[in-house]
Amino acid sequence: MDDVVAGTSWADSPEIEARIDELLAQMSLEEKAEFVTGGWNFNYGFFSAGLDRLGIPNMQMADGPAGVRINRGDVHDGRATALPAPIALAATWDPEQAHEYGTVIGVECRATDHNVSLGPAVDIARVPVAGRTFESYGEDPVLTARIGVGVVQGVQAQGVQACAKHYALNNQEHERSSISSEVDERTTREIYLPSFEALIREGGVASMMASFNKVNGTFVCEHTELLHDILRDDLGFRGWIMSDFGANHSTAEAANAGLDNEQPGAGFWGGQLADAVRRGEVTEEALDTKIRNTLRPIIGLGQMENPVGISEFDEDAHHIAAQRIAEDSMVLLHNDGILPLREVRTVALIGPDVDADTARGGGSSMVKPTRVTSPLGGLTEALGSQVQVEIAYGTDPITPGAVLKGPDPIPSGFLTTPEGEPGLHAEYWTNTDFGGDPFTVRTDTQLDLNLGFFNFPGFNAHSGRYVPLPGELNGQISARWHTDLTPPVDGLYVLALSVLGEGRMWLDGELVLDSVSRPKDAAADASQPSPVGASVSESASEPGTEQATGYGYAYGAGQPETSGEPGAVSQYLHAVELSAGRSYRIVVEYKANDSSQGFELGAQVRLGWVAPPEVVAPSVVEAAALAARSDVAVVVVRTYESEGEDRPHLRLPNGQNELIREVLKANPRTVVVLMTGSPVAVNAWGGAPAALLQAWFPGQAQGGALGRVLTGAAEPGGRLPLTFPASLAQTPARDPLSYPGAKGRVTYTEGVLVGYRGFATEGLEPAYPFGHGLGYTRFEFEDLQIADSSEDEAVARVSCTIRNSGPREGSEVVQLYVGTLPTETITPSRQLAAFQKVRLAAGASQRVTLEIPRRAVSYYDVDRHGWTTPAGEVEMFLGASVSDVRLTGVIRVG
Ligand code: BGC
Numbered sequence: 001m002d003d004v005v006a007g008t009s010w011a012d013s014p015e016i017e018a019r020i021d022e023l024l025a026q027m028s029l030e031e032k033a034e035f036v037t038g039g040w041n042f043n044y045g046f047f048s049a050g051l052d053r054l055g056i057p058n059m060q061m062a063d064g065p066a067g068v069r070i071n072r073g074d075v076h077d078g079r080a081t082a083l084p085a086p087i088a089l090a091a092t093w094d095p096e097q098a099h100e101y102g103t104v105i106g107v108e109c110r111a112t113d114h115n116v117s118l119g120p121a122v123d124i125a126r127v128p129v130a131g132r133t134f135e136s137y138g139e140d141p142v143l144t145a146r147i148g149v150g151v152v153q154g155v156q157a158q159g160v161q162a163c164a165k166h167y168a169l170n171n172q173e174h175e176r177s178s179i180s181s182e183v184d185e186r187t188t189r190e191i192y193l194p195s196f197e198a199l200i201r202e203g204g205v206a207s208m209m210a211s212f213n214k215v216n217g218t219f220v221c222e223h224t225e226l227l228h229d230i231l232r233d234d235l236g237f238r239g240w241i242m243s244d245f246g247a248n249h250s251t252a253e254a255a256n257a258g259l260d261n262e263q264p265g266a267g268f269w270g271g272q273l274a275d276a277v278r279r280g281e282v283t284e285e286a287l288d289t290k291i292r293n294t295l296r297p298i299i300g301l302g303q304m305e306n307p308v309g310i311s312e313f314d315e316d317a318h319h320i321a322a323q324r325i326a327e328d329s330m331v332l333l334h335n336d337g338i339l340p341l342r343e344v345r346t347v348a349l350i351g352p353d354v355d356a357d358t359a360r361g362g363g364s365s366m367v368k369p370t371r372v373t374s375p376l377g378g379l380t381e382a383l384g385s386q387v388q389v390e391i392a393y394g395t396d397p398i399t400p401g402a403v404l405k406g407p408d409p410i411p412s413g414f415l416t417t418p419e420g421e422p423g424l425h426a427e428y429w430t431n432t433d434f435g436g437d438p439f440t441v442r443t444d445t446q447l448d449l450n451l452g453f454f455n456f457p458g459f460n461a462h463s464g465r466y467v468p469l470p471g472e473l474n475g476q477i478s479a480r481w482h483t484d485l486t487p488p489v490d491g492l493y494v495l496a497l498s499v500l501g502e503g504r505m506w507l508d509g510e511l512v513l514d515s516v517s518r519p520k521d522a523a524a525d526a527s528q529p530s531p532v533g534a535s536v537s538e539s540a541s542e543p544g545t546e547q548a549t550g551y552g553y554a555y556g557a558g559q560p561e562t563s564g565e566p567g568a569v570s571q572y573l574h575a576v577e578l579s580a581g582r583s584y585r586i587v588v589e590y591k592a593n594d595s596s597q598g599f600e601l602g603a604q605v606r607l608g609w610v611a612p613p614e615v616v617a618p619s620v621v622e623a624a625a626l627a628a629r630s631d632v633a634v635v636v637v638r639t640y641e642s643e644g645e646d647r648p649h650l651r652l653p654n655g656q657n658e659l660i661r662e663v664l665k666a667n668p669r670t671v672v673v674l675m676t677g678s679p680v681a682v683n684a685w686g687g688a689p690a691a692l693l694q695a696w697f698p699g700q701a702q703g704g705a706l707g708r709v710l711t712g713a714a715e716p717g718g719r720l721p722l723t724f725p726a727s728l729a730q731t732p733a734r735d736p737l738s739y740p741g742a743k744g745r746v747t748y749t750e751g752v753l754v755g756y757r758g759f760a761t762e763g764l765e766p767a768y769p770f771g772h773g774l775g776y777t778r779f780e781f782e783d784l785q786i787a788d789s790s791e792d793e794a795v796a797r798v799s800c801t802i803r804n805s806g807p808r809e810g811s812e813v814v815q816l817y818v819g820t821l822p823t824e825t826i827t828p829s830r831q832l833a834a835f836q837k838v839r840l841a842a843g844a845s846q847r848v849t850l851e852i853p854r855r856a857v858s859y860y861d862v863d864r865h866g867w868t869t870p871a872g873e874v875e876m877f878l879g880a881s882v883s884d885v886r887l888t889g890v891i892r893v894g
Helices: 014-025 030-034 086-092 097-112 141-156 185-192 193-200 223-234 254-255 270-278 286-300 313-331 375-383 544-549 620-628 656-666 702-711 755-761
Strands: 037-042 045-046 059-063 114-120 161-167 180-182 207-208 242-243 331-335 346-350 388-392 422-430 438-444 448-452 478-487 490-499 500-507 510-514 534-537 553-557 570-578 584-593 600-609 633-639 670-675 693-696 745-747 781-787 794-804 810-818 831-840 845-854 859-861 867-868 872-879 885-893
Touching: 014 286, 014 633, 030 270, 030 331, 030 500, 086 097, 086 141, 086 313, 086 656, 097 114, 097 141, 097 313, 141 185, 141 193, 141 438, 141 831, 161 193, 161 794, 185 193, 185 534, 185 859, 207 223, 242 286, 254 270, 254 286, 270 286, 286 872, 313 570, 313 702, 346 375, 375 388, 388 620, 478 490, 478 600, 490 510, 490 584, 500 570, 510 570, 584 600, 620 633, 633 656, 656 670, 781 845, 781 867, 781 872, 781 885, 794 810, 794 872, 794 885, 810 845, 831 845
Parallel strands: 059 114, 114 161, 161 207, 180 745, 207 242, 346 388, 346 633, 633 670, 670 693
Antiparallel strands: 037 045, 045 059, 331 693, 422 438, 422 478, 448 600, 478 584, 490 570, 490 600, 500 510, 500 584, 534 553, 781 794, 794 845, 810 831, 810 872, 859 867, 872 885
């Protein structure tokens, strides 16, 4: 359809206000309370009921930020275009691609009966291990704002509301429902609010989602300053604020603080809100304001007259759009010249998901794709029939177990079931005491279980080869595993059981680990070895320690490693000398019976190990052998990332570092492709691969995009939207108070020095800097001109000529940073002020002009509670990343 409405015109229209008056006058108190309370049903999925008799449509909502997640299986078979992850979109540095991304979402929402799209997520990626980094647009507020505005405009031009989430300071998944983000006013204003502000002022975003967390001790849903004073009075938001799903904790407090709608159902609102109005705890005027906020964009976006419905959309065109965005998002981090691939006859394609499209983020943003291309399919097509592509998985499947703490799970290649299959014989009960016949009996490749939320239908982003357990096992359960462990070499092995609930392990009939007889607080004297078990602690200074121990863990007898928080996994260790080739019978019994466990926080248990360094899994040996006999090896590795929990470390999970190390040894002509939604440690492979490509979670067209990029049919057009640290010690995760927090509070001690701002100001050398990315051609930056300006909004115009001096067409992102400001107040030594992506044919050049907005040379003055632009000189840096500066100059700010 044509664009219905664009911009923010609905926010201040007397005609719309008059229509709202008319509608409000016809609503009873009960109707009003119902109208602002959400619901869930099988016809609509998430919704908030409208009022038929007044012609007000339901708000029918679909997640989210990576495409339309359809709740109803009967609509379009529940399928929509699975776009590349939002972080990939940000890596395009291209607002036009963002607009196209939003358009695909808007069109597909309309065609699948949804008039509200629960996205985009414009939270800032504060720590690299945060579980929803893949749903974000990275660590910079300017880039986040530009991409976010593009998406919102694309969505809303289709007459579908976008929802900016998760307001505010929702920057980690660890304890997401209770954590308090402790943050100062300046940091809030400079780093965490500008993206929301831009979505309101420039995008005209219709709705907002108030986050789960607290800010400085108060739940966001009850935070008058955030919801009312800042969002309404300062930022001028005129649409409606819904709670994140289950984030509301009160009736009158939240209603009076400024929340407009409770989701997903009447926890505290509905009839209780009507009663609160009757009791005078909430005024009817306040309730009317909520309805006004909701009706404004409904009317303004034409949703009364132009309702959504069920129709076809152009699957082919949208698949192609997904592929184009994926190609343009892939970041070539390093290339010794091996890419694009030329003159190869045999390719070893290695990795746990190479014949699937399943490297994607988990949780509510997951989309059931309309079609898929796997790396194998895409590479085979791009290379043509003359080239032989052989695959090896190299590791066991990647599953949500990967986000548990503790040593990696024992590879299935060392385990044999009593029936003689690789893995473990597993029995599962839906009760906690092994009562009656087991509900499920099967062979598990590894013991690495993370159920509950992570295993909700459509939330589990496991590898294609893994078969998830049935949903009936998502609550409190018991389980038993039998397996024979055959160690490949003589030596000292540390067997590790990570559990939430109760776990026991027998080795050849002897009980060696027991979380029950040795509870978390049992071992008072940590220096005395415990009769059963030992403790493990994960070093914060990975991956340096990782090189020392091979795994980044320190071992010793003593307390089990646990944060002591409810719902935290503990690790129990047993160090034992084992002989090569002998079989050891292992039996594990497990009960998911902790009081924190239920439908949402499910079974969490892993049987891991730390083996002697020379131990290499059989699947790795096989992959390395394939690499050795091939011209080139392409290793596609992935993380498990999901809403619900952060990653426990920067490492690739489940033996993938070892896989890369061995393949590199076998064939130095190895290309590593990272299918991850956030940075991983890239220095744990005993050397650098010939090329390293950051492909993110590239969506349903991932194979096609990867094949074209590796062979040079397309150029990798992406640039990093966040810094790749050399270690977590360079990030706020260096200190538990600043991440993941302690005693329910996470303190933003780094202040405004988030991401590259911190690296640049503190002089830290990352693995790869913000803005970095190579292409297949070269660009020159020439002829700098600076024109100071006295305009209110822009303080200078900076222009330069960009020339493609390389052999082929390509793109460059011209990035303009400003330096420290002329003030005593500490300001970052680099801040992105503006950028532009240019595409040029070989030999072509283009003049690029960028405006430096006043905001870029201002800081938030907490004494004045406002922005201050200090007068004086400010250095500016024009280049191809925050570190790759090509032209410098000085602007004068009056
Ligand atoms: C997520 C939101 C999502 C909502 C509905 C919540 O758990 O935080 O991002 O929109 O669920 O699925």
